[in-house]
Amino acid sequence: MSRFVTVAKAEAVPENRAVIVEVEGRSIALCRVANDAIYAIDNVCTHDNGPLGEGVLRGDRIECPRHGALFDVRSGAAKTLPAIKPVRSYHTRVADGEIQVDLESAE
Secondary structure, three states, rough: OOOOOEEEEEHHHHOOOEEEEEEOOOOEEEEOOOOOOOEEEEOOOOOOOOOOHHHHHEEEEOOOOOOOOOOOOOOOOOOOOOOOOOOOOEEEEEOOOOEEEEEOOOO
């Protein structure tokens, strides 16, 4: 069952950047990649709880600002050490100019 929640205006997330939002007690990084797709992952590095949303977004990967671990923003998969566990990812959609995150789709 899906439960989409509006979390931000689409214009609030610039291309090739991440923006952190708080929704229902969760800190989520919204990431807009070059093809204009918007992805959502938990805003916490699985290596040491670093704030992923403050990292640099390069293509479909975001770099943790603390130790440089890379995560795929599409799936949450850890791509480089020191992280070995994925971060939770969420399905997203844009409706009427607003980003919505499916809080039930957490993987």
